[in-house]
Amino acid sequence: EIVMTQSPATLSVSPGERATLSCRASQSVSSNLAWYQQKPGQAPRLLIYGASTRATGIPARFSGSGSGTEFTLTISSLQSEDFAVYYCQQYNNWPPVTFGGGTKVEIK
Amino acid sequence: EVQLVQSGAEVKKPGESLKISCKGSGYSFTSYWIGWVRQMPGKGLEWMGIIYPGDSDTRYSPSFQGQVTISADKSISTAYLQWSSLKASDTAMYYCATYSSGWYNDYWGQGTLVTVSS
Numbered sequence: 001e002i003v004m005t006q007s008p009a010t011l012s013v014s015p016g017e018r019a020t021l022s023c024r025a026s027q028s029v030s031s032n033l034a035w036y037q038q039k040p041g042q043a044p045r046l047l048i049y050g051a052s053t054r055a056t057g058i059p060a061r062f063s064g065s066g067s068g069t070e071f072t073l074t075i076s077s078l079q080s081e082d083f084a085v086y087y088c089q090q091y092n093n094w095p096p097v098t099f100g101g102g103t104k105v106e107i108k
Numbered sequence: 109e110v111q112l113v114q115s116g117a118e119v120k121k122p123g124e125s126l127k128i129s130c131k132g133s134g135y136s137f138t139s140y141w142i143g144w145v146r147q148m149p150g151k152g153l154e155w156m157g158i159i160y161p162g163d164s165d166t167r168y169s170p171s172f173q174g175q176v177t178i179s180a181d182k183s184i185s186t187a188y189l190q191w192s193s194l195k196a197s198d199t200a201m202y203y204c205a206t207y208s209s210g211w212y213n214d215y216w217g218q219g220t221l222v223t224v225s226s
Contacts, residue, residue, distance in 0.1 A: 001170070034212035036153075043203055043216040044145075044153065055214065087153055091211035096169035097155040 002026050002093050006086075006100035012108040019075040021103045023088035028068045032092035035064055035073045038102075039084045047086075048073065075105070083107055110134045112142075112204050112217035119223045120194050127190040128220045130204030137185035138162040141207040144178060144189045147219075148200045158207065159187060194224045 003026040013019045023033070031051040036044040046055040048064035051071060061076040075082055088100040115129040132142065143158030157168035161180040168178070177190040187204055202220050205213035 032211070036213075038153075043205075043219055044213070045216070046212060046214050049210060049212045049214075089153075089155075089212060094211065095155075095157070095167045096171065097211060099153040099155065102152045 001096060002029060002090050002098050004088055004090055004098050004100035006088055006103050008103060009101070010104045010106060012106050013078050014108045015080060016077050017108075019078055019082075019105055021073040021075075021086055021105070023066075023071040023073070023100050025069045025071075025090055027093075029090040029092035031067045032090060033064075033066070033071050034089045034091065035062075036087045036089065037082075037084045038087065044087065078105070110206065110208070110215045112206065112215055114202075114204060114217040114220045117221040117223070119225070122194060122196055122224055122226055124194050124224075125190070125192050126194055126222065127188050128202060128222065130187045130189075130217050132185045132187070132206070135206075135208070137180075138182050142180070142187045143205055143207065143213070144176075144187075145203045145205060145213070146172075146200045147203065156189070156202075161185075161187065194222075196224050196226075198222060199224045 005024045007022045033051045035048040038044040052064045063074045085102045085104045091097045111133045113131045138161045141158045144156040146154040156172045159166045159178045161182045180187045204217040206215045
């Protein structure tokens with residue numbers, strides 16, 4: 001089973017600032033990586049798939065990069081609605097598909 | 109518009125059985141894999157397994173194999189997650205989600221909260 005490790009666990013950012021979230025895989029997952037956003041009391045929402053492709057309707061301030069074992073989600077200028085928990089997910093080797101433990105982006 | 113509507117919250121006792129549902133609409137139900145994700149209170153997401161309603165091909169995470177049963181009734185566009193004997197540790201939110209374009213979850217249900225307590 002591939003282990004996904006996200007860092008940091010919590011990121012404190014001021015509105016308008018850039019946020020950079022990291023995700024590391026225990027072995028190569030090629031570009032088969034997705035990012036999700038989850039707000040309290042809501043289901044997760046797909047942001048990025050294929051490591052760097054934005055899902056339908058996702059604002060351009062969200063961008064993904066990386067391949068192999070190291071991945072990054074960047075939010076270029078944080079808006080109030082972006083404060084949430086973000087999860088990475090690998091779908092290269094499954095079952096099982098595996099998720100990272102999440103990064104909580106909170107208001108500084 | 110793709111929609112997944114899940115059944116309502118459940119409160120059960122340890123040892124009881126349970127079957128929760130997820131009804132798909134707005135797409136060809138037999139054409140997309142659909143799966144289940146667990147989220148225990150205050151914790152992250154865990155992939156449980158998936159089913160292809162077209163032929164009922166089912167895959168499980170090793171962590172959940174033998175603990176739950178995933179099924180689907182294509183005649184009513186509904187997927188199910190079932191327990192034969194619940195434990196307190198099954199207390200969690202359960203989400204269904206589709207795989208329409210790849211092995212990532214593009215559409216999600218609203219979640220079903222399962223509480224198991226004596």
